[in-house]
Amino acid sequence: MAISRRTFLVRTAQVVVMGGLLPGMTGCNGLVRDDFERGEGYAALLAALGQQRTEMLWHASFAPSSHNVQPWTVRVVDNDHWLIGIAASRRLPAVDPGNTEILLSLGAFVESLVLAGSGLGLKCRTTLITDDPDASELIELRLQEAPAEDYPLSRLLERRTLRLPFENREVEAADFSHLVEGYQGFYYFPSASREANWLDTATIDANRQQVQRDDVQKELASWIRWSDAAARRHRNGLTPEAIGITGLAGWYVRNFYGRDDVFNKDFRRNTVNRVVSRVSQSGGWMVLTGRDHSVASLIDAGRRFQRMFLRARERSVAIHPMSQVLEEAPWKEKVRASLALPGEPLFLLRTGYSRDYPPPVSLRMPLDRFVSAGEG
Template identity: 30%
Template structure:
């Protein structure tokens, strides 16, 4: 083990100087969560110390995410992973968000790796959690999260310029009713069902949500978990009648940013991923609710923010069984080629 925290990495070597270095860093980035596991990102090496992050607009969910909010959050989560991976090399990631919005609106961030100090223990821990974090759509056992764990989750969001607010008391049921109503509205839309079917297709693809990650259906109208079996995919996987009792008192939190544009969505994604990695480090499982946000009309971007800003994600926390990991596209599919003199 070197002082950088990664075996074989020399602290004086620029992170993107070799094919192996680039692959290692991009592999960490693409382990991030994304809406319907669309993985809507691409990466391009600029030089030995610089990498560009692009939105893959071919993977934009036209029905569910027409504004690109979910795409921006997904790419923000990948950006956080990339930053942590760069820190493991003993460099400091300097991020320029939306460097060319006029000519290249799909260029979301340019990341420059400057010489820095070795990573601290907290950074190493979060980086180590990247391959272990996964969305858990299964029932949790109802145990409350300790106060110190909740404090760490709140601090994780704050570190990325976002606010994580715990949802308590009667507000929990009102929020869940709102999610359920939005889910019913989406399910009634044929275009939504078709889009969902595309990303839940059977097989062994490298993207989308596979059947074993759907989770069971909540019994007796419990939690309004998104039903990935609307298209019949659940039947194809033999899971049509798979019901279970979910926790009676879900532990919810809401993630807010001050603004509601692309720059804020990138910030929300970085905050979300730092929260999820922190939860993973504490043995806490998590899943997300975004259905009400999927219904927001385009004029929403001009709406006045609430006291905490704009809601970007609802997160469910708890303790549950291990969840299956979803597939990832290989690095070569998301990384643009560069000149062959890089070895």
């Protein structure tokens, strides 16, 4: 089998790293979250809004989002009245033309604001102000001082998506209950189940189809931050470190990969190969359903997802959203009936125990990139 020079170099790098031939390769690491302090804009907001509100925004900024686009915006009308919206430039029209994933991400952000507020002594009342998924502002937030609840804020900072191999054993019922806290719409399918087998195969097939779509690869290219300079400039999107390309292989792609590399055959094939190995290394799937694809239902699902996700690390349960089945036809039309679910599947989450639960690495934009003040 002929392989390109680039594939050879990357594979060689991976072999060297996996073989442990380069001990203590810290110099090869890419930018991770700890490389940034509270970031630009923090001090200015602190002066304008005070500590509680600024900390609330900072903690919420670590919410998960599809491709790590961090679609949210916050307009501070006054200290106790904020409008939460979506930045047009941070939508994903190729993979997510209906804004489903963007609204789920917005829901996760809103839940983070509410939970951070509760831990910091701010009670939040949220009101949906539109049912238009393309609206630029969707949620009104009213804040009120209240006694702080003992919600552990560290959960917001320590949550992360894990794309590693997970243990194959089943998630225990007590752990699943701890994560979902009695919330409706969560289902768990252990790896040996018929439903998990369907999701494994469908996920591989949907990925195989999706990597051939140039519009999707082009969109992905605009959200991958191969170089440290790009990561530092944007502080959103996917870094090699975040997608698990680390060590010498990480160093190589950071220095020699560019936008066009997502179009090459090796990149597309490796993406599918990674999916094949990941689905075989899991304790099954967790599925989160909602009523439908309305704005209200998606925001609500994003909120439940984030509440669950925030409790996963303390039980060593890894969570890996894999959304391609929900993005690609015909699987997106078949998934609900194939899993025989009473609601619409909105999140498909590869899950399982992970002994190795490293700290988060995905980057976040500084506060001044998504918070603005004024009447609009």
